[in-house]
Amino acid sequence: MHIPDGFINPAVSAGAGLVAAGGFAAAVRQTRRYLTDRLVPMAALVAAFVFAAQMVNFPVLPGMSGHLLGAVLAAVLVGPWAGLIVITIVLLVQGLVFADGGLSALGLNIVNIGLIAGLGGYAVYRLLLRFTSRSHTAVARTAAIAAAISLPLAALGFVFEYWLGGTVEISTTRVLLAALGTHALIGIGEGIVTGLVVAAVMRSRPDLVYGAPDFQGQRTEELVP
């Protein structure tokens, strides 16, 4: 999912960089409203976990693998805004230390994974949660479905950026169909792992899970008048 240098032209890449910087600033403003001392180690550990999870590529089709994004997982565990900060930190470490994900494409990758998959996927999660019970299994299952949907969402982001500034002339429809199809498949793996991890944390500490009904703390959604 990490866009390398060269796929998207410099103008669109720079534009995405501005959007990503704005998103990060908004995220810090929001976490300063709810991220209490006891959630700080949790948020840092979720970042470490997302970094680890993104290192494992699992086979999806002959000749194709996929890896987790962890964006919905982070958003459900520590909140969508802290989740955006988590994804930004992970992408910075990957790009600056491990040469994974182009440096000129950093903004594009933050937009697709952090903003679209993370914030978008969390919105899907909140929406779906209205139609389920408040049990722990329902929370984990809903997180799994939202996580599965977040992969094709992120792929849509890439297709839009390619349509705006792709460097090789190709039919957008073809890129759209290919990107949606492959990422819908990878989303199945994303959903399964997200559901399992959320269920595991819910079993021991539902009060630490931002997206859970049992969360002991304030959510930014509730702080909005």
Add this chain to the structure above:
Amino acid sequence: MSSRNWAVFGGLLLVALVTAGLISQVSSSQPDGLEYVAEQEGFASAEEQHDLAESPLADYGSGLGADSGTARGLAGIAGVLLTLAAGYAVFLLARKPKPGRSPLPPETSARD
């Protein structure tokens, strides 16, 4: 900070270290979804070399000299600890200011 917190925190850290240090060694080397689409649709050739491609840690330690599995595992553990430290530092700055504790930077807390 109760000991129950540390059970969850320790569990998350352990799973992260095992995932990055051991499971990552059997990671599939097939192209991922986006690389696959790029190859199928014919824009893979547009990829430019990463600015840090010559770094020994590039591509998770492929230039470390050790066998690729061990190198990837070591790079993964280093990455987890680095991400943890960076995350802790950033979230300390981005946490909710306590009344009486001078927040950094001071002016933004006025929004609450």
